[in-house]
Amino acid sequence: xxxxxxxxxxxxxxxxxxxxxxxxxxxxxxxxxxxxxxxxxxxxxxxxxxxxxxxxxxxxxxxxxxxxxxxxxxxxxxxxxxxxxxxxxxxxxxxxxxxxxxxxxxxxxxxxxxxxxxxxxxxxxxxxxxxxxxxxxxxxxxxxxxx
Amino acid sequence: xxxxxxxxxxxxxxxxxxxxxxxxxxxxxxxxxxxxxxxxxxxxxxxxxxxxxxxxxxxxxxxxxxxxxxxxxxxxxxxxxxxxxxxxxxxxxxxxxxxxxxxxxxxxxxxxxxxxxxxxxxxxxxxxxxxxxxxxxxxxxxxxxxx
Amino acid sequence: xxxxxxxxxxxxxxxxxxxxxxxxxxxxxxxxxxxxxxxxxxxxxxxxxxxxxxxxxxxxxxxxxxxxxxxxxxxxxxxxxxxxxxxxxxxxxxxxxxxxxxxxxxxxxxxxxxxxxxxxxxxxxxxxxxxxxxxxxxxxxxxxxxx
Amino acid sequence: xxxxxxxxxxxxxxxxxxxxxxxxxxxxxxxxxxxxxxxxxxxxxxxxxxxxxxxxxxxxxxxxxxxxxxxxxxxxxxxxxxxxxxxxxxxxxxxxxxxxxxxxxxxxxxxxxxxxxxxxxxxxxxxxxxxxxxxxxxxxxxxxxxx
Numbered sequence: 001x002x003x004x005x006x007x008x009x010x011x012x013x014x015x016x017x018x019x020x021x022x023x024x025x026x027x028x029x030x031x032x033x034x035x036x037x038x039x040x041x042x043x044x045x046x047x048x049x050x051x052x053x054x055x056x057x058x059x060x061x062x063x064x065x066x067x068x069x070x071x072x073x074x075x076x077x078x079x080x081x082x083x084x085x086x087x088x089x090x091x092x093x094x095x096x097x098x099x100x101x102x103x104x105x106x107x108x109x110x111x112x113x114x115x116x117x118x119x120x121x122x123x124x125x126x127x128x129x130x131x132x133x134x135x136x137x138x139x140x141x142x143x144x145x146x147x
Numbered sequence: 148x149x150x151x152x153x154x155x156x157x158x159x160x161x162x163x164x165x166x167x168x169x170x171x172x173x174x175x176x177x178x179x180x181x182x183x184x185x186x187x188x189x190x191x192x193x194x195x196x197x198x199x200x201x202x203x204x205x206x207x208x209x210x211x212x213x214x215x216x217x218x219x220x221x222x223x224x225x226x227x228x229x230x231x232x233x234x235x236x237x238x239x240x241x242x243x244x245x246x247x248x249x250x251x252x253x254x255x256x257x258x259x260x261x262x263x264x265x266x267x268x269x270x271x272x273x274x275x276x277x278x279x280x281x282x283x284x285x286x287x288x289x290x291x292x293x294x
Numbered sequence: 295x296x297x298x299x300x301x302x303x304x305x306x307x308x309x310x311x312x313x314x315x316x317x318x319x320x321x322x323x324x325x326x327x328x329x330x331x332x333x334x335x336x337x338x339x340x341x342x343x344x345x346x347x348x349x350x351x352x353x354x355x356x357x358x359x360x361x362x363x364x365x366x367x368x369x370x371x372x373x374x375x376x377x378x379x380x381x382x383x384x385x386x387x388x389x390x391x392x393x394x395x396x397x398x399x400x401x402x403x404x405x406x407x408x409x410x411x412x413x414x415x416x417x418x419x420x421x422x423x424x425x426x427x428x429x430x431x432x433x434x435x436x437x438x439x440x441x
Numbered sequence: 442x443x444x445x446x447x448x449x450x451x452x453x454x455x456x457x458x459x460x461x462x463x464x465x466x467x468x469x470x471x472x473x474x475x476x477x478x479x480x481x482x483x484x485x486x487x488x489x490x491x492x493x494x495x496x497x498x499x500x501x502x503x504x505x506x507x508x509x510x511x512x513x514x515x516x517x518x519x520x521x522x523x524x525x526x527x528x529x530x531x532x533x534x535x536x537x538x539x540x541x542x543x544x545x546x547x548x549x550x551x552x553x554x555x556x557x558x559x560x561x562x563x564x565x566x567x568x569x570x571x572x573x574x575x576x577x578x579x580x581x582x583x584x585x586x587x588x
Contacts, residue, residue, distance in 0.1 A: 006153025006165075018153075022193060023203065024186045024476070026469035028354060028522050029420065033465060034362040035336075038329035039171045046169060050229075056170065057229040060322065068328040072366035078423060081469050082197075082204040126323065129372060171329070173322035175375050175501065176567065180318060181509040182483075185476035207469065215475040219513040225570060228322050273470065276519060300447025300459075312447075316487060317497065318480045333465045340463055344523075350464065351523040376491075376498040 004084050008047050013145065014090045015048040018108070021083040031078035037115050038071070041103045044087035045121065052141045064135055065126040069098065073117040077107075084108040094142045097131040098122040151231050155194050160292065161237045162195040165255070168230040178225035184262050185218070188250045191234035192268065199288045211282055212273040216245065220264040224254070231255040241289045244278040245269040298378050302341050307439065308384045309342040312402070315377040325372035331409050332365070335397045338381035339415065346435045358429055359420040363392065367411040371401070378402040388436045391425040392416040445525050449488050454586065455531045456489040459549070462524040472519035478556050479512070482544045485528035486562065493582045505576055506567040510539065514558040518548075525549040535583045538572045539563040 008017045019040045027033040046056060059065065079085060086106040093100040098120055105115040123134045134142065155164045166187045174180040193203060206212065226232060233253040240247040245267055252262040270281050281289065302311045313334045321327040340350060353359065373379060380400040387394040392414055399409040417428050428436065449458045460481045468474040487497060500506065520526060527547040534541040539561055546556040564575045575583065 004153075006151075020190075022186070022190050023468050023470070024189065024474060027464050028467035028469070028471050029359040029361065029464070030469050031361070031423070034365075035329045035332035035465070038332065039169070042171065042329075043167075043169050055229050057227065060228065065323040067323065067325070067372065068369055070366070070368045071328075072364070074364045075362055078361065080204065081207065082202050129325070170321050170323070171327060174317050175320035175322070175324050176317070176506040176508070177322050178508070178570070181512075182318070182476045182479035185479065189476075212470040214470065214472070214519065215516055217513070217515045218475075219511070221511045222509055225508065276472070298447075300445075314484075316480070316484050318483065333463070336465065337461075337463050349523050351521065354522065374498065375501065376496050 008051055010051070014088050015044060015051060017044040017047045017087045017089070019043065019085040019087045019105075021079055021081055021085065023081060025079075026081050031080055032083075034073075034075060037073060037075070037079075037105055037117070040085065040087040040105055041089070041117060041119060044089040044103060045101060045119070048089045049138065049141065054137050054141065059135065060126060062135070063126045064132070065124050066121050067124050067129075069120045069122045071117060071119040073115055075115050077112055077114045079105065079107065079114050085114070091142060091145045092118075094134075094146070096133050099134070099138075099142060155198055157198070161235050162191060162198060163233045163235050164191040164194045166190065166232040166234045166252075168226055168228055168232065170228060172226075173228050178227055179230075181220075181222060184220060184222070184226075184252055184264070187232065187234040187252055188236070188248075188264060188266060191236040191250060192248060192266070195236045196285065196288065201284050201288065206282065207273060209282070210273045211279070212271050213268050214271050214276075216267045216269045218264060218266040220262055222262050224259055224261045226252065226254065226261050232261070238289065238292045239265075241281075241293070243280050246281070246285075246289060302345055304345070308382050309338060309345060310380045310382050311338040311341045313337065313379040313381045313399075315373055315375055315379065317375060319373075320375050325374055326377075328367075328369060331367060331369070331373075331399055331411070334379065334381040334399055335383070335395075335411060335413060338383040338397060339395060339413070342383045343432065343435065348431050348435065353429065354420060356429070357420045358426070359418050360415050361418050361423075363414045363416045365411060365413040367409055369409050371406055371408045373399065373401065373408050379408070385436065385439045388428075388440070390427050393428070393432075393436060449492055451492070455529050456485060456492060458485040458488045458528045458530070460484065460526040460528045460546075462520055462522055462526065464522060466520075467522050472521055473524075475514075475516060478514060478516070478520075478546055478558070481526065481528040481546055482530070482542075482558060482560060485530040485544060486542060486560070489530045490579065490582065495578050495582065500576065501567060503576070504567045505573070506565050507562050508565050508570075510561045510563045512558060512560040514556055516556050518553055518555045520546065520548065520555050526555070532583065532586045533559075535575075535587070537574050540575070540579075540583060
């Protein structure tokens with residue numbers, strides 16, 4: 001018996017990843033620690049690219065990595081232990097080396113918006129850390145999403 | 148497209164929880180940070196009780212919490228970014244206030260055993276931290292598992 | 295032999311907390327995981343209030359907690375394993391229930407700015423999560439800082 | 442004003458690292474999350490080698506990394522927000538590729554032992570993950586400690 005279904009889905013161009021809150025995510029204030037939302041949102045970006053056939057580890061093997069360049073988060077309501085959440089990701093802009101996402105964390109039970117964010121990620125060479133063009137498979141995905 | 152299915156299951160009395168490895172779980176050694184296996188194993192214990200209808204948060208509301216009393220882990224092979232794992236939990240002994248679990252972390256792709264552990268968890272009063280008897284719903288579950 | 299000195303200090307109204315980077319802070323990209331900067335910055339805010347005689351745990355006992363309402367981070371250069379950093383905190387605005395901080399993460403070795411952020415924290419009742427006025431000791435500190 | 446002094450020290454061959462508990466370390470049970478003790482203990486091992494002039498990052502550049510092979514922890518009393526702790530590390534055995542440590546987490550205020558552990562760490566090649574001999578600087582340190 002579990003009320004949690006792990007089934008990522010895309011709705012109207014917005015990727016939705018189910019996320020469960022565990023004890024590890026909470027703090028002594030009784031709520032999810034604020035930095036953990038960044039984890040949830042990164043999982044959503046990761047699963048979005050994977051949903052479209054792109055694996056991060058294969059990238060690392062090709063000397064490709066990604067770094068967050070900037071982010072802004074607005075926390076509205078706290079998530080709590082045992083909550084089932086949606087972490088969403090939606091590509092809203094991109095350049096030769098970067099992608100920008102709008103992201104949300106939503107409580108499944110009542111569809112309450114808990115946090116919203118804007119996150120910009122850049123592609124870098126793993127060894128030097130220098131920005132580099134998005135790899136072809138990601139460039140194609142970005143192009144498809146913009147159409 | 149995703150090769151990951153989140154479907155907890157019990158096989159021959161051993162609870163299996165699917166766990167995905169994200170960047171947050173890894174370290175600069177290129178592998179999963181050793182303390183993260185404890186997170187995976189706690190998720191498995193949490194989902195095991197939930198699988199049987201018991202929610203941790205309802206417990207907190209009743210002043211019931213759980214603490215790890217001791218654990219031993221044997222790390223055999225490292226997990227890596229993007230790996231799909233099983234985190235298992237199997238109740239092997241219990242007392243009035245405690246439960247002991249045998250747990251494993253297994254790589255799904257080749258069924259390789261990555262880590263095995265023994266973990267003893269005790270029930271405590273949330274406010275005082277003092278040991279207390281397992282709540283009735285958990286006591287029943289423990290009893291069913293031992294039969 | 296260690297080149298790290300843990301000595302928080304205030305310079306021209308900006309609180310500086312020394313932070314060391316450990317393996318736990320890094321990820322498989324070989325750099326500090328982006329969410330960890332939020333931890334470093336919270337440690338700086340925590341030590342800033344403590345530097346001025348206010349302890350968080352005493353607050354919890356009085357049903358007082360704090361939540362991050364919004365934050366924006368600009369990541370400029372990555373921190374790496376073994377780096378000695380400064381995490382700074384500077385109160386720049388406040389209201390009846392909230393405080394706003396400008397914060398930076400700086401590499402000690404060459405004074406390179408690695409990340410800058412703006413973080414707004416609100417005071418809440420621990421039990422209800424509802425906003426409440428800053429406690430008197432913090433109100434006094436905020437007042438002194440604004441003079 | 443702060444009651445915390447970050448001053449690692451060796452007493453009778455046991456390395457003592459001061460550790461402060463922050464909100465990030467706690468969970469909704471109001472205590473330090475059990476996996477965090479592993480972080481504290483790794484910081485102690487890291488600072489112990491650094492105390493003796495050996496830096497982990499220089500090792501990574503030479504393709505040298507370390508993995509935990511096994512560990513056992515006995516949790517006795519919980520640590521809480523704002524606690525000042527000692528995380529200790531004492532080398533008790535070693536082989537060509539491994540070191541074994543006895544470690545403790547102690548509350549500074551009353552010298553209460555909160556957790557004790559035994560941790561075995563092996564040296565590996567960063568690229569292949571295969572065990573390799575301890576590097577010369579570490580071998581010398583191990584030798585000096587055993588005398």
